[in-house]
Amino acid sequence: MKQYTTLLKFGIRAMRDTSPRILWKFVRNFGLRNMTNIRRFEKRQAKGLPFFPAFVMISITESCNLACSGCWVSYGGKKKLSCRQVDGIITSSKKKGSYFFGILGGEPLMYPELIEVLSKHPDCYFQLFTNGTLLTESIAMQLKKLGNVTPMISIEGLEEESDARRRKDDVFRRTLDGVRACHKARLLIGAAASIGKSNFEELVNRDYLRLLAKEGVHYLWYYIYRPIGAEPKVENALDKDQILQLRKFIVEERITAPLQLVDAYWDDKGSALCPGAVGLSHHISPAGALEFCPPLQMAKDFINEDGSNLSELFEKSDFLAGLRKLTSETSRGCILLENPELALRYVEQQKGVDTTSRGTVLQEMQQMPQLAGHDLKGEEIPEKSMLFRFIKKHYFFGFGAYG
Numbered sequence: 001m002k003q004y005t006t007l008l009k010f011g012i013r014a015m016r017d018t019s020p021r022i023l024w025k026f027v028r029n030f031g032l033r034n035m036t037n038i039r040r041f042e043k044r045q046a047k048g049l050p051f052f053p054a055f056v057m058i059s060i061t062e063s064c065n066l067a068c069s070g071c072w073v074s075y076g077g078k079k080k081l082s083c084r085q086v087d088g089i090i091t092s093s094k095k096k097g098s099y100f101f102g103i104l105g106g107e108p109l110m111y112p113e114l115i116e117v118l119s120k121h122p123d124c125y126f127q128l129f130t131n132g133t134l135l136t137e138s139i140a141m142q143l144k145k146l147g148n149v150t151p152m153i154s155i156e157g158l159e160e161e162s163d164a165r166r167r168k169d170d171v172f173r174r175t176l177d178g179v180r181a182c183h184k185a186r187l188l189i190g191a192a193a194s195i196g197k198s199n200f201e202e203l204v205n206r207d208y209l210r211l212l213a214k215e216g217v218h219y220l221w222y223y224i225y226r227p228i229g230a231e232p233k234v235e236n237a238l239d240k241d242q243i244l245q246l247r248k249f250i251v252e253e254r255i256t257a258p259l260q261l262v263d264a265y266w267d268d269k270g271s272a273l274c275p276g277a278v279g280l281s282h283h284i285s286p287a288g289a290l291e292f293c294p295p296l297q298m299a300k301d302f303i304n305e306d307g308s309n310l311s312e313l314f315e316k317s318d319f320l321a322g323l324r325k326l327t328s329e330t331s332r333g334c335i336l337l338e339n340p341e342l343a344l345r346y347v348e349q350q351k352g353v354d355t356t357s358r359g360t361v362l363q364e365m366q367q368m369p370q371l372a373g374h375d376l377k378g379e380e381i382p383e384k385s386m387l388f389r390f391i392k393k394h395y396f397f398g399f400g401a402y403g
């Protein structure tokens with residue numbers, strides 16, 4: 001019974017906070033279109049039809065106004081996709097039935113043509129990964145005008161931890177100002193947190209969920225901190241018990257939490273999966289590279305000047321096909337955490353290219369230690385939330401990748 005009242009309360013809040021148009025765009029462009037998209041993807045996989053992922057994450061620029069510790073994007077990097085390339089990626093993906101895109105950076109609000117590019121695709125749905133510090137009321141109102149963008153604002157701790165991780169003062173306040181601007185514009189708002197040892201206590205508790213809901217946030221996406229990039233901060237990585245605790249918290253809290261808790265690690269039975277291994281999502285880097293996932297910054301396939309060769313590249317990429325096979329055969333979890341040496345050997349054998357401005361990815365991969373990942377074999381915790389049990393059972397599972 002508790003689940004029904006919680007969902008009802010959440011539904012009422014979402015309707016009160018947003019507008020019928022914003023909600024309808026979410027239901028149609030995200031909900032209904034993804035239901036068809038996932039079935040089409042499932043059919044492609046089952047019938048061995050030309051490969052194309054269900055979702056394409058697009059990092060449009062390396063530029064950022066912050067330089068957070070543990071970030072895998074090159075500080076001060078200038079690589080960016082052209083508007084024609086972003087437009088081409090979206091257009092090619094739509095032909096395959098994929099209308100939902102994660103828009104990442106660097107900081108995507110540092111991309112001057114962002115609104116212009118997104119406005120060409122009113123039939124799509126965009127999740128904007130942003131640090132929120134540049135999310136002014138004027139920007140929020142422009143996103144409202146588009147109607148098909150949910151800003152997902154990364155908050156990496158409360159005041160002290162947030163500013164420390166972001167290595168700048170006042171970031172936490174400016175980020176919350178961004179959330180408030182989105183709330184005022186009546187947008188569907190998300191928050192994201194990359195959980196490591198330093199922010200576990202602060203962000204994995206009911207009080208934090210209440211704080212976000214009070215600020216008008218509708219969903220919180222929990223990520224497990226990956227020590228990747230120029231300054232990986234390995235000591236901040238979670239151990240197995242903490243990952244198990246995080247899983248327990250998400251499953252328990254989903255029943256009565258005042259906002260939706262999202263993860264892309266476990267299916268309805270609590271078994272781990274890697275979205276890259278399953279082919280569910282892949283990433284286009286600011287250099288136009290087809291990457292397995294955002295933190296694995298090595299590739300062999302690059303889009304052309306208008307992104308029109310995207311489908312052909314996904315279909316023919318031996319590099320990505322080999323990496324999907326390797327990761328799905330070795331673990332259900334994260335190869336970057338659980339077996340970085342294997343990932344390194346693969347990209348070296350395949351003569352993968354470093355796709356970053358800093359050009360030090362291979363050296364970084366050589367330093368990566370083996371760490372705990374989200375494959376909690378033998379300690380799987382099934383979903384209790386009926387909503388997430390349904391969503392995961394029908395739209396987020398192995399698609400045959402794990403046999």
Ligand code: SF4
Nearest residue numbers: 274275276293334335
């Ligand atoms: S390799 Fe790790 S970071 Fe990449 S998609 Fe898989 S689980 Fe996620």
